[in-house]
Amino acid sequence: MAEETAIFAGGCFWCMVKPFDTLPGVKAVRSGYTGGWKDHPTYAEVASHQTGHTEAVKITFDPTLISYQELVELYWQTADPTDAMGQFQDRGDSYRPVIFVNSAQQRAVAEASKAALQASGRFGDRPIVTKIEPAGPFWEAEEEHQDFYKKNPLRDAIEEAPRKAFLQAHWQDNK
Template sequence: MAEDTAIFAGGCFWCMVEPFDTRPGIKKVVSGYTGGHVENPTYEEVCSHTTGHTEAVQITFDPTIISYKELVDIYWQQTDPTDAMGQFQDRGDSYRPVIFVNSPVQRKIAEASKNVLSESGKFSDPIVTQIEDAKPFYPAEEYHQDFYKKDPLRHEMEEAGGREQFKRKYWENSSFK
């Protein structure tokens, strides 16, 4: 069975798991930290904004079932790509939107997709989501893993902090691909 990984940051990692986890071809989705300069950071360290890390999800997928391009399309529909320093109620550099690419092929796909979104006219503000080379990914503490399953009520409250309304406004009847 083929296997590849994708890493996306789009605000609180709790809200980034379910949209991918529920798709065919996804083997696992891990919440964690990446992009910074501290090895094996803790949640408290990342929240201190001193590590350079961003909350992200690492997705292990079967590219014969779901393509990287499909994952990028799903990613866009979970985030506000016009907000560089946070997502919805989650503010600061640890919540910035980033596509972390693992290869030149992933970079090409992500950049092409970002260009299509930029030119689509869907947003009046510029698309500011960064595309960066992947750095070491550190899984978050166990209590952060599969949070939408462990604490559905709190997960719903996170989603209600603006993310769901934004998704409905911009993506509900979207033909963007």
């Protein structure tokens, strides 16, 4: 069976795992860092905003069961695509929204989806500022950051609250 990967950044990686984790066809969702210049960065180094990395999730999936297009469409419903320098309570370049593409085909899907979202008017006159960038090395985060929502359900609920309110306001009607 052929597997593919998708890499999405949309704020704290703790909040980005859960929406994808139990989808049929998704084999794994790993939290990590990408887009920076330091090999094997640590959470503390990335949080210091000195490595250029963005917190992201790497999704391994079976494209015969779920398409990259479906993952991109779900991605839009997990983050604020109008906020270029952070997400909700998480601020700074390490929390910026980015779709990291692994191929020309992924880029075409992501660009078309972004254009369709902008044209939909879902966010009024606010532009969709999520970047679409080539994927580079992905460094897995430390084990305590993997499956965070399962290990820390109370803290996950607190971290997720501002995100959840925003997403419900913009997606609950399935425009």
